[in-house]
Amino acid sequence: MSDDSMKIDSLQLQGYTVFERQNLQNFGDLNIIIGPNNSGKTSLLRAITKISKIERGRAPLQDSERFYEQQDRRVRLDFSFADENIVLESDNMGSLELPGEGSFDEPDVLFCxxxxxxxxxxxxxxxxxxxxxxxxxxxxxxxxxxxxxxxxxxxxxxxxxxxxxxxxxxxxxxxxxxxxxxxxxxxxxxxxxxxxxxxxxxxPDTLLIDEPEMGLYPAAKRRFLKLLLELSEVHQVFITTQDASFVNPLFWRDSEQDISVYHYSVSRNMQGRQPFLDLEVNEPSTFAGFLPQATSIKDYHLYVEGKDDVKVIRSYLHSFLDRAASGETQGDLLDRTEIYHLNGNNWEHFLSTIPSSPYSSVVLLDNDMDGQADNVIRRYEESGYQSFPDFVKCEDTVDIRENLRNSTVPVYLLNHDDISDYIGVDNKQDIAEEAWNKEVIPREIVNVFYSLYEEELSSHEVVKDRIGKENTRPYPPKPTDKLSMDPTTEAKKQITDAIEEYVRVVKPDGEIVPSPKLDQLDTHSQITAILLGMRAGAMSGVLKETEAEASVEELSRKIKATKNTVMSAKNQLQFITSKDGKVYIADQDLEDAAQYLLEGSD
Structure with a gap:
């Protein structure tokens, strides 16, 4: 803006329309206010117009402009300029009064x-x-x-x-x-x-435009934003928008103009706090967490807290699909998946930018956000906004799958407080490289990916030409007709279900938590299911071979079996051991597994 004396630096509102209190600081040359319908965006612009409507020390005030919860509450608007502060307060005559007898040069304001x-x-x-x-x-x-x-x-x-x-x-x-x-x-x-x-x-000195993108096709929106940036060299510009795709920080990355962005927070509003917060706009990646998804054509969205989380999860995703899918399927899923960050500590405010169905979206948060996540989800649920998806906190990765089936957005708390704990690095500058170099994907992360891609990988496809190659752990085949148990076909299905769930409930510390479905089976079937699950876990990278002995030793304290039962169960695994002529896990590993089970049995 060319004339800084007419530039508004800040605005404080008390008791005005939907705002009990709101303080907007650090206005720039171009000011962008983002929020959904009925969030108060237009009211902020109307408040600014008051500064140009003062006649004889008074500005008009409608009854509808008083705080809707307390109509008798005092209305106060504080404007800060470069050289002075202007205060307008409601009086008993239905107007805003300029206290004292001071005068000032009113800026010319155009409100569109x-x-x-x-x-x-x-x-x-x-x-x-x-x-x-x-x-x-x-x-x-x-x-x-x-x-x-x-x-x-x-x-x-x-x-x-x-x-x-x-x-x-x-x-x-x-x-x-x-x-x-x-x-x-x-x-x-x-x-x-x-x-x-x-x-x-x-x-005008001050230009206010309510939703300037209305009526414009996408290319024209981008051009108009560039024009607004040019106009802000001469005028102070304020715009409101609910179209996150309209606000593209790449357009002002090299601009000399001061840009300020204010985002509506459902979470803050539900706490009775000031709903609009300032955003850091100097770094475009700040917006990467909520701009692209507004117009995304990707099927799968993974949302994490910060940029480091994006680097690690992206590395693990590539490794997972390299092992779990064929070349064609792998490329297809990578092309249809995007990972966004929610601007670190601001994640609770940007949940509102996550689109609902038909997207399959999963939110991953660090474990230290556990208590906060419960409160934030409750606030969104009670906000009354129908445009937001339903967020559901998941206790385990099994819940992720169930919520995706129900078209809700699962919010899953990882088992660590920081993404670097999975990598084992102190310097986060090395986190991306270290993540790419990891041969083993944490089983918890694999479970998340498997839940996300349930329909795509429902057949547990195996890439035959990759089996046995170095550093390759193909996703486990789904044992069905080849599981020749004596019981009925229904029992086979129960065993298969138990195996699949078993793989998803192996804890990060190596402890095996038997699936509730296992309790429905006899001991012989339980051991078969568990050993099959161990085999599947080792093949997929969920459970490494080196962890098998410790896991079985833990298991031996949970399940009792006779020698004949254990050996019979072991024999049921032979078809996987030599499937397609490839050895997935050596016979000796199975013998050791059976022996540990036997030693732990009465």
Missing amino acids: ETERLTDYKNTNLDEFLSDQLQSVDSEKFLNALNEIVDPNIADLYGSLTGGGDLQLSTSDQDGNTLRHELNRHGSGVKSIAMLLADIYAAD
Whole structure:
């Protein structure tokens, strides 16, 4: 903004519309207010207009502008400028009063409300432009229209003083000149032309635009944001939007203008705190947690707290799919999956940006967020906003799968307080490289991926040409017809279910927690299921071979069996040992497993 004396530095509101209290600091040249409908965005702009409506020390105040929960509460607006502070307080006469007898230079304010689209639609474009642009440099107007609507616009024909239809001159690919009556263009072109005319004709100190992206197609939105950035060199600009895709920080990465962004927080509002918070905008990745997903065409979304979490989870995802899927499926799933961060400690505020079904979204938080997660989820549930998905805290990775089936967004607390604990590094600068170099994926993370891709990997596909290759642990085949137990087919299905669930409930410390489904089986079937689960876990990387003995030793204290039962169970595993002529786990490992079970049995 060229004249800093007219620049508003901050605004404090008390008892105004939906705000019991709100303090917005550090206004810049371009100020962006992001939030859903009915969050108070427009009210913030209306509050700013009060500074330009003071006559004889008073500004108008409608009853509807008083705090909705306490109509008799005092309304107070504090404006901070470079050289002075202005306070407006409600009085008994239904207006805002400027205390004392001081005077100040009021900034010129132009407020473009959302109702402008209806007004523009019912207005003759030629007459409007002729009236508004009489004192405006038509070249400046054309350049702006050219930049937003059509880069091929060459000129504007017709009289700006009336007496003829205005026409746009454009050029086709062959250089031929084409003329179009401006009044016959679509409503989007007409509305942007009239909005630009309003702006250039008013030439305000402060420009307020409520949802400037309305009526614009995606490319025009991006161009208009660039124009607003240019306008902020001369005017102080405030805009509101609920379209996160409209706010792209890459456009101002190299700008010399001061940009401020304020985001509505459902969580803060439900606590009775000030709902809008400042965002750090100097680093574009701050926005990576909530901008791209607004227009994402990815099927699978993984949300983590910070940038380091993104690096680690992305590394593990590549390793997991390299082992779990064929080349074609692997590439397809990678292409259909994206990992976003929620700006670290601000994660609770940005949950509102997560889209609901048909996306399959999972939120992963560090374990130290356990208590906070319960409270945040409850606040979102009680907020009343229907546009937000249903968030459900998951006790284990099995719950992730169930919630995805129900089209809710699972929120899962990892077993560690920091992502670096999985990597074992003190310097987080090395975390990405160390994650890529890890040969073994933590079983907990594998379980998360398996739950996310349940439908894609339902067959537990095995890449036959990779079996036995170095550092390759194919995902376990699903044992079905080859599990030749004596009991009925239904018993086989129960065993299969128990095996699958067993793999998902192996704890990170190596302890095996038998599935509840195991309790429904006889001892012989239990041991078969558990040994199969161990085999599957080792093959998938969930359970390493080196952990097998310790795991079975722990298991031996839980299950009692006779020698014949153990050996019979061991024999049921032979078909996996030599499936396709490839040895997944040596026979000796199975003998050791059976022996440990036997030693632990009475």
